[in-house]
Amino acid sequence: xxxxxxxxxxxxxxxxxxxxxxxxxxxxxxxxxxxxxxxxxxxxxxxxxxxxxxxxxxxxxxxxxxxxxxxxxxxxxxxxxxxxxxxxxxxxxxxxxxxxxxxxxxxxxxxxxxxxxxxxxxxxxxxxxxxxxxxxxxxxxxxxxxxxxxxxxxxxxxxxxxxxxxxxxxxxxxxxxxxxxxxxxxxxxxxxxxxxxxxxxxxxxxxxxxxxxxxxxxxxxxxxxxxxxxxxxxxxxxxxxxxxxxxxxxxxx
Amino acid sequence: xxxxxxxxxxxxxxxxxxxxxxxxxxxxxxxxxxxxxxxxxxxxxxxxxxxxxxxxxxxxxxxxxxxxxxxxxxxxxxxxxxxxxxxxxxxxxxxxxxxxxxxxxxxxxxxxxxxxxxxxxxxxxxxxxxxxxxxxxxxxxxxxxxxxxxxxxxxxxxxxxxxxxxxxxxxxxxxxxxxxxxxxxxxxxxxxxxxxxxxxxxxxxxxxxxxxxxxxxxxxxxxxxxxxxxxxxxxxxxxxxxxxxxxxxxxxxxxxxxxxxxxxxxxxxxxxxxxxxxxxxxxxxxxxxxxxxxxxxxxxxxxxxxxxxxxxxxxxxxxxxxxxxxxxxxxxxxxxxxxxxxxxxxxxxxxxxxxxxxxxxxxxxxxxxxxx
Numbered sequence: 001x002x003x004x005x006x007x008x009x010x011x012x013x014x015x016x017x018x019x020x021x022x023x024x025x026x027x028x029x030x031x032x033x034x035x036x037x038x039x040x041x042x043x044x045x046x047x048x049x050x051x052x053x054x055x056x057x058x059x060x061x062x063x064x065x066x067x068x069x070x071x072x073x074x075x076x077x078x079x080x081x082x083x084x085x086x087x088x089x090x091x092x093x094x095x096x097x098x099x100x101x102x103x104x105x106x107x108x109x110x111x112x113x114x115x116x117x118x119x120x121x122x123x124x125x126x127x128x129x130x131x132x133x134x135x136x137x138x139x140x141x142x143x144x145x146x147x148x149x150x151x152x153x154x155x156x157x158x159x160x161x162x163x164x165x166x167x168x169x170x171x172x173x174x175x176x177x178x179x180x181x182x183x184x185x186x187x188x189x190x191x192x193x194x195x196x197x198x199x200x201x202x203x204x205x206x207x208x209x210x211x212x213x214x215x216x217x218x219x220x221x222x223x224x225x226x227x228x229x230x231x232x233x234x235x236x237x238x239x240x241x242x243x244x245x246x247x248x249x250x251x252x253x
Numbered sequence: 254x255x256x257x258x259x260x261x262x263x264x265x266x267x268x269x270x271x272x273x274x275x276x277x278x279x280x281x282x283x284x285x286x287x288x289x290x291x292x293x294x295x296x297x298x299x300x301x302x303x304x305x306x307x308x309x310x311x312x313x314x315x316x317x318x319x320x321x322x323x324x325x326x327x328x329x330x331x332x333x334x335x336x337x338x339x340x341x342x343x344x345x346x347x348x349x350x351x352x353x354x355x356x357x358x359x360x361x362x363x364x365x366x367x368x369x370x371x372x373x374x375x376x377x378x379x380x381x382x383x384x385x386x387x388x389x390x391x392x393x394x395x396x397x398x399x400x401x402x403x404x405x406x407x408x409x410x411x412x413x414x415x416x417x418x419x420x421x422x423x424x425x426x427x428x429x430x431x432x433x434x435x436x437x438x439x440x441x442x443x444x445x446x447x448x449x450x451x452x453x454x455x456x457x458x459x460x461x462x463x464x465x466x467x468x469x470x471x472x473x474x475x476x477x478x479x480x481x482x483x484x485x486x487x488x489x490x491x492x493x494x495x496x497x498x499x500x501x502x503x504x505x506x507x508x509x510x511x512x513x514x515x516x517x518x519x520x521x522x523x524x525x526x527x528x529x530x531x532x533x534x535x536x537x538x539x540x541x542x543x544x545x546x547x548x549x550x551x552x553x554x555x556x557x558x559x560x561x562x563x564x565x566x567x568x569x570x571x572x573x574x575x576x577x578x579x580x581x582x583x584x585x586x587x588x589x590x591x592x593x594x595x596x597x598x599x600x601x602x603x604x605x606x607x608x609x610x611x612x613x614x615x616x617x618x619x620x621x622x623x624x625x
Contacts, residue, residue: 071534071618090538097536108531108622112266113259120254122535130254153266169535 019083020047020177020209021068026077028063028232037063039232040077045211047176049239050203052220053213055229061213064229065181068211069100097126101170103199105182107162109154115141115165116150122169140168144198160191164198171202178203181213196222256541260549270521275557277517281510282561282598286586287568288506289594292499294584300486302426306361306369307482309458310468312451315476319491321347324447329474336470338456338463343367344448346438348410360409360431362438362448369452373432378403378418381434390418394428409433410441425573425583453479507594511601514557518550518605522613529613530621539614543607550606551599558595562586 022044028037037060045051045068053061066072067079070092078085081099086092096102109118119137128136141150144164154162163183170178180199184192196219203210212223220226228236254262264271303311312333314323327344334342346362363369370380373390381388389407391399396419401407407414414433422428439445453471457463464481471479486492525546532542565586573583613621 066619069534071530071622072620073617093533093536093538095536096534100536102534104534104622108527108534110263110528110531112263117254117259117262121259121532124254124256124259125537125541133254173536 018047019044020049020081021045022080023064023067023074024078024080026067026074026079028060028067028072029075036232038067038074041232041234043227043234043237045177045209047209048207049225050200050210050223051212051225051227052223053211053227053229054215054217054220057215059229060232061229062181063232065102065179065211065213068177069096069102069179071096071102097122098173099176101173101175101178103163103166103170103178103180103183105185107154107159107166107186109162109165109169111153111155114151114153115146115157115161115168118154118165119168119172122172126173137168137172140172141165143171143202144168158191159187160194163187163191163195167195167198167202171206171208174206175208177209177211179211179213182215183212184214184216184219192216256545256548257552259545260552263549264552270524271553274517274521274553275560278514278554278557278598278602279560279564281513281517282558282594283564283568285506285510285594285598286561286565286590287572287584289503290565290569290584290586290590291572292502292506293590295495296486296492296499298424298426298583299492300483301424302422303482303485305422305424305427306372306452308452309455309464309481310453310471310479311482311485312453312471312477312479313449313485315472315478319489320485321449324444324449325451325477327446327448329477330448330451332474333451333453333471333477336467336474338467340454340456341368342454343369343452344435345369345450345452346435346442346444346447347449348438348442359426359429360433360438362433362435364435367435368454370432373418374421374423376419376421378416380418380432385417386434386437387412387414388417388434389414390420390432391416392420392422392428392430394425395431398429407431410438412437412441451477452482507597510594511597514554514598514601515605517557518553518602519609521553522546522550522606522609526613526616526621526624529610530616530618530624533614533618534622542614543610546610546613547603547606550602554599554602557602558598561598562591562595565591 023041026041027039029035030037041064053064055061063072067074070079070086080086081095086095110121113121116134116137119141120133123133123136138147138150141147144167146161146164146168149157149161154165157165178199183199184195187195199210199212200222202208210223212219214220226236226238227234312325313320314325317323325344330342330344333339344364348360348362365381365383373380376393378390380390389409391401396402396416399407401416403416403419405416407416409431420427420430420432422430435448439447453467455464455467468479471477529542529546532545569585
């Protein structure tokens with residue numbers, strides 16, 4: 001706990017923004033040590049940040065995102081949410097229900113349900129009436145530009161439309177953190193641009209924190225911070241560079 | 254939308270998977286019901302046949318291994334008839350019909366004046382008259398199988414009998430009976446002045462104390478035992494063996510059906526591992542995920558049980574129409590059988606959905622999402 005507060009306090013001193021989520025010494029090992037997806041990663045994400053996580057295939061980007069949303073656990077190290085280490089599965093379930101939205105490259109929608117029902121799923125178990133859930137899911141679908149096809153099965157929607165449904169499902173709980181793992185990876189270029197625009201628009205409108213995993217340098221450049229991974233290690237973080245002056249120095253040069 | 258409507262939507266929109274799973278459960282439940290009912294049917298059919306023909310008490314030879322294995326002298330019948338409280342007694346000689354009509358089952362020989370003749374539910378013709386020889390009354394199934402009608406001739410034990418009546422018994426065994434005068438059957442089977450069992454009608458047959466007294470008095474007559482018609486089979490060695498076989502068949506049926514139900518549900522749930530990962534990723538608790546899977550499993554189970562009961566009734570309807578065996582055995586799944594089988598199916602379906610769901614929610618969501 002003391003370590004967490006220290007970490008948090010450090011972030012406040014450096015930037016003035018509150019730390020939303022942080023990794024402290026996180027490693028992720030698979031196959032009994034044969035594969036190290038992440039090695040001793042320290043990373044702090046502040047409230048309102050827009051962070052692009054970039055790197056080659058196999059660099060550990062998806063492992064990082066999975067650990068940031070608790071759908072995978074670190075082999076060692078801690079994840080800290082708003083200054084408090086997350087220790088239990090129950091904590092993670094609560095965070096994903098209320099505070100963290102996830103958008104996947106493969107959409108991960110329930111194929112037997114309609115667009116509206118997929119969005120409504122994320123509201124089940126929150127003590128809302130059926131009518132309220134229905135209205136809210138419809139409203140959020142409208143926000144992502146799908147108000148004309150709420151009752152279509154998701155299998156009958158285009159890739160871009162499916163990703164809009166996934167985004168609507170991720171933001172319907174008004175999360176503080178939106179994690180998007182290669183959200184444009186399965187889309188044609190026109191749809192990819194629209195989805196990217198939508199994500200940035202939503203972030204602008206809501207002020208939520210966005211962590212975007214991408215291969216696309218142009219897309220990464222639209223974020224105000226880039227974190228580059230190589231072989232499970234953070235090799236570049238533009239925020240840290242800015243703080244330590246190297247980026248300023250580089251830009252002056 | 255709630256968990257039940259979510260499950261219903263899932264079932265409706267995956268018709269192939271739903272139909273196959275429901276069919277799997279239905280076949281398991283249906284075959285369990287049919288096989289258990291069938292395994293009981295021989296015992297039940299015989300008991301029903303005894304009840305239909307017999308009376309308050311059935312007397313058989315003491316120490317006889319089975320009901321048809323003993324013989325009682327006709328003089329003993331006369332002594333039993335003299336016991337106070339007994340209204341009437343009739344001897345009965347039983348023989349298996351030999352030769353080409355073996356499939357029809359049993360031949361009963363009754364004395365000319367036996368009250369059992371008066372109880373024959375004649376559908377056509379008449380019963381043998383006093384002193385009439387070489388005549389027979391056929392059960393309707395026996396008549397149909399033999400292709401005989403009134404006044405046709407019938408070859409029995411090497412003698413020619415004339416069909417004088419067709420009986421319309423209800424029990425499947427009695428419908429295959431051949432009834433002849435006792436003297437004819439005694440002569441044909443070389444059992445002069447002997448019967449196999451005696452049927453006894455008691456004045457106060459509904460009084461268990463009186464029935465017990467008469468039962469004990471009959472047994473003092475010598476070398477015979479008496480038992481109510483419904484209990485007489487309990488002392489029969491052949492039926493004890495049949496009972497054991499029936500139980501073994503029932504156990505195999507139940508185990509196979511249980512495995513089928515479990516397999517259907519386990520496969521259905523395992524196919525949904527990725528979906529379970531999605532539920533976890535959007536913040537569903539383990540309890541909610543398990544509940545949703547179990548609700549879906551139970552819905553399939555309820556529909557499957559309905560299908561199973563329907564199938565078992567269809568089998569019960571179709572089975573008696575199967576040539577060569579259909580006339581020997583009939584079965585009908587009773588409520589007393591359906592209730593425990595359905596209860597067992599519901600428990601198994603609950604477990605079949607619960608166990609893989611519980612295993613899946615213990616998996617890391619990231620791992621579940623990687624599953625195809």
